[in-house]
Amino acid sequence: MRRNYITQGILVLTLFFTSFAQAAQPASSIYVQVQKLHSLKRVLYVAAHPDDENTRALAWFSLGEKAETAYFSLTRGDGGQNLIGNELGDALGVLRTQELLAARSHDHAKQYFSHAVDFGYSKSAEESFQKWGKDVLMADLVLMIRRFKPDVIVTRFPPDERAGHGHHTASALLALEAFDKAADATYLPEQVKELGTWQVNSVYWNSSYWWNPSIADSAQNNPDYLVKDIGGYAPLLGQSYNEIGTLARSQHKCQGFGNLLERGEQTEYFQYLKGKKLKNSFFEHAQRDWFNLTKSNVDKHFHKLLENFNFQDPAQNIPALLEILDYMEQIVDPQLRDEKVALCKEIIAQCLGMNLELLADDHSFALGYKIPLELVAINRSSTPVRLKTLRLNDGTEIEIGTELPNNKEYKHALTTAPTTLLSTPYWLRSSHTDLYTINDEQNILRAENRAAVHGNLEVEIFGESFTLPVAADYKWRDPSYGERRRPLVIAPSLTATLDQNILIAKPGVEKEIVLTLHGYHSNYEDELSVIAPEGWTINLSKIAVHFTKKHQEQSVTLKLTPNAGAKSGELIIKDSKGNRVFDATEISYDHIPTQVIFSPAALKCIPLDLQVKENLKVAYIKGVEDDVANAIRQLGVQVDEFEVSDLVTIDLSNYTTVVLGIRIYNVHPELENFHPQIENFVKAGGNLIIQYNTASRSGDFSPFSPLPFKIGRNRVTEEDATAIILNPEHPIFTQPNAITNNDFEGWVQERGLYFAENYSPEYQALLSWADQGEAPQEGALVVAKMGEGQVVYTGISFFRELPKGVMGAYRLFANLLSY
Numbered sequence: 001m002r003r004n005y006i007t008q009g010i011l012v013l014t015l016f017f018t019s020f021a022q023a024a025q026p027a028s029s030i031y032v033q034v035q036k037l038h039s040l041k042r043v044l045y046v047a048a049h050p051d052d053e054n055t056r057a058l059a060w061f062s063l064g065e066k067a068e069t070a071y072f073s074l075t076r077g078d079g080g081q082n083l084i085g086n087e088l089g090d091a092l093g094v095l096r097t098q099e100l101l102a103a104r105s106h107d108h109a110k111q112y113f114s115h116a117v118d119f120g121y122s123k124s125a126e127e128s129f130q131k132w133g134k135d136v137l138m139a140d141l142v143l144m145i146r147r148f149k150p151d152v153i154v155t156r157f158p159p160d161e162r163a164g165h166g167h168h169t170a171s172a173l174l175a176l177e178a179f180d181k182a183a184d185a186t187y188l189p190e191q192v193k194e195l196g197t198w199q200v201n202s203v204y205w206n207s208s209y210w211w212n213p214s215i216a217d218s219a220q221n222n223p224d225y226l227v228k229d230i231g232g233y234a235p236l237l238g239q240s241y242n243e244i245g246t247l248a249r250s251q252h253k254c255q256g257f258g259n260l261l262e263r264g265e266q267t268e269y270f271q272y273l274k275g276k277k278l279k280n281s282f283f284e285h286a287q288r289d290w291f292n293l294t295k296s297n298v299d300k301h302f303h304k305l306l307e308n309f310n311f312q313d314p315a316q317n318i319p320a321l322l323e324i325l326d327y328m329e330q331i332v333d334p335q336l337r338d339e340k341v342a343l344c345k346e347i348i349a350q351c352l353g354m355n356l357e358l359l360a361d362d363h364s365f366a367l368g369y370k371i372p373l374e375l376v377a378i379n380r381s382s383t384p385v386r387l388k389t390l391r392l393n394d395g396t397e398i399e400i401g402t403e404l405p406n407n408k409e410y411k412h413a414l415t416t417a418p419t420t421l422l423s424t425p426y427w428l429r430s431s432h433t434d435l436y437t438i439n440d441e442q443n444i445l446r447a448e449n450r451a452a453v454h455g456n457l458e459v460e461i462f463g464e465s466f467t468l469p470v471a472a473d474y475k476w477r478d479p480s481y482g483e484r485r486r487p488l489v490i491a492p493s494l495t496a497t498l499d500q501n502i503l504i505a506k507p508g509v510e511k512e513i514v515l516t517l518h519g520y521h522s523n524y525e526d527e528l529s530v531i532a533p534e535g536w537t538i539n540l541s542k543i544a545v546h547f548t549k550k551h552q553e554q555s556v557t558l559k560l561t562p563n564a565g566a567k568s569g570e571l572i573i574k575d576s577k578g579n580r581v582f583d584a585t586e587i588s589y590d591h592i593p594t595q596v597i598f599s600p601a602a603l604k605c606i607p608l609d610l611q612v613k614e615n616l617k618v619a620y621i622k623g624v625e626d627d628v629a630n631a632i633r634q635l636g637v638q639v640d641e642f643e644v645s646d647l648v649t650i651d652l653s654n655y656t657t658v659v660l661g662i663r664i665y666n667v668h669p670e671l672e673n674f675h676p677q678i679e680n681f682v683k684a685g686g687n688l689i690i691q692y693n694t695a696s697r698s699g700d701f702s703p704f705s706p707l708p709f710k711i712g713r714n715r716v717t718e719e720d721a722t723a724i725i726l727n728p729e730h731p732i733f734t735q736p737n738a739i740t741n742n743d744f745e746g747w748v749q750e751r752g753l754y755f756a757e758n759y760s761p762e763y764q765a766l767l768s769w770a771d772q773g774e775a776p777q778e779g780a781l782v783v784a785k786m787g788e789g790q791v792v793y794t795g796i797s798f799f800r801e802l803p804k805g806v807m808g809a810y811r812l813f814a815n816l817l818s819y
Helices: 010-016 027-038 055-064 090-107 125-132 134-148 166-181 189-195 215-219 241-249 290-294 298-307 314-328 334-351 628-633 644-648 669-683 807-818
Strands: 042-047 068-073 110-113 152-155 202-207 225-229 267-275 355-360 364-366 371-378 385-392 397-404 410-416 454-461 464-478 482-487 489-491 494-498 502-505 511-519 524-531 536-538 542-547 553-562 569-574 582-587 595-600 602-607 617-621 638-642 657-660 687-691 781-786 789-794
Touching (some): 027 055, 027 314, 027 334, 042 055, 042 166, 055 090, 055 241, 055 267, 068 090, 068 134, 125 166, 134 166, 166 267, 215 267, 290 314, 314 464, 371 397, 385 410, 397 410, 489 595, 502 511, 511 524, 511 542, 536 569, 553 602, 669 781, 687 807
Parallel strands (some): 068 110, 355 464
Antiparallel strands (some): 225 267, 385 454, 464 482, 494 511, 569 602, 582 595, 781 789
8 A cells, every 4th residue: 555645844845835736747847857856966055145046057956967956045135125116124035035936936946044134235254143143044054954965065155255245155154164064963963863964075166257257267177166068958848057047037026137048058167165076077976876765776667767758648657657656655764755755746747737726715814714615626637536535734634535537627615724823924923133033943944834725635546545735825817917826815804004104293293194904704893992102192092893794994094193202102003802903015026926924013103303494395206116205205295206207298397306216227227318307407406316226347337427426336234333424514414404423323224335436526425434344435425516406326225214214314314305
């Protein structure tokens, strides 16, 4: 009788807790998967962030070398920037996690993470380890190695300052030390009891022209290098490996890494760092063979299947695959066994043309309430398949016991009531600073949550029984798009969404916010309490809610006024039982599955201690999506937002100040066509504020040509770096608010980035600051007169500080607007 291993190893779940919806592959792709099933090669690629990985190399390792390949990223990229939306911080980390998984769907590597929170740019590994602590990350990486058992570790960065970012350097240093610790039985002995030790053969650095322009000469006949052409064409896949890698790379859309497809020769250089020095192949010191793993000669079965694979009717390969599955279940290493068993089952399902779905009639259901589902299955082969038993994660067990006829859709209605947690990404369920708090050890290293409703369907083929994974989701018809899908979400009964995250008001001045309540099940009734911070009055402290239908909404206008002496604090909302009501943040883009973050609803309330010039009228020309325009509105200033294309019709003379959004020249280089219009505005007395743009490596980017300057790559990453005001008498520091060093306290993540350099003599630098041990940087805020007006360039991270309610940043920006 076949042993029905339900594959629950953490490494396996990362890929295989999905339905087989739309999973059927061409016969040639199935053949490649069989080759990979046969292979025992394993590669672990290590770096620091989403988009650090060399997707071309991953595609070559995974699909060319047929090696099981994993990318271990220290962080989820929460401290980065966003080219396609306004998600920052935790929400950006969720977006970038999903972009990594989208990339992995192309290059077919696996994805894992450590506990580390991305705190932004770091200039040294020492600073990175100081914030994170080295021990937790080392334990994570050693756990990864002991579970995954790679033949070789490949780092994306060198273990020194050449890596260009402290996180990058840290990732390489961790890899080198974990190489030894993973093989040391005295390091984390409890882990050793469960997993044993593992000695990786070698550590290599995936170097490039980036670090060594003459690397081709350096690597020639050099035993310290393995040089590989990874641009080969794979006829069975219809693409080259660098083509596949480019498709994967282009999934990092929020970082602006969409690229043209690359084809043809592509040389990659791998430089020896530690362990055994390799001569020709990453796998020449292979530690595994099928006989020792299974105590059998399964190799001959693989060779027979590969030599006689039926491309015309893949289902004819299933008897041979069932034999191989028996051997896979005999693998002595439980982690490898679970992985190979899951892959073998997936291949069998693909050979059947199997489409297996577990569908809900909505995308969200309240926690604890029953969920109606429909199991949909279709066998598109002539091979008889019997559906036996469906088992779900809430304990639901349904006996089906029916034949699945050829190419006829089978449907079975059922109901489940999962007792899982809310569908917030697991790493965001607890508060965090520099490391995530992960309460469920089964989630450590995992890329994302398990599906809210998941399980296994037992099927029988040729008298042999085994299980296939299922996961519930929601699909619908979009007339302008076609079929759409999104994961099923477990939600609270009610969510409360405020139309802004921060409210800033002067004492005695009333401000309005809109609160939208959303119900996730019918017949919801309660009375909510709205609790304002100390010293704030509110028009409604109680809100009665009565919803008769699911997804019913109610909007309420709240009016808040700070009194004299009001404190900064949070407005919160509680239900009648005293529990915090949750907000729902949805992250929705076409290239990733829709994600939802549930977190306690809160509004940061700050009494305003600043002035702005009267009759200010601001035109905000949008670059990358940001919240700076909304922050300006908090000051009581009229702001009109425009696209660059609107400059054709805008009369800028109607405005006192024009603010260019962040990275505007990066995403809208056509703005240069409107320089004459902007120049005339300034010369006539207008105030132009240019926010930061990223610089090219060539350093030739000069956004405002009449008074030229270059944007450098300098930055100050220490948010508490001492600010030196170079000209305290300058109006920007005196009018209408007196700016002092107190205004530079309480900043978040950094001071600024991409400072001005090589600016023309007309510009005056107003600020100086520096990270510890570095020379002062003076290009964060420069100003120049032009005619009757002025040009301001600022690399200060207002896009981070203002949405976080940093009052000193508001005061300084108010002066810039008023200048």
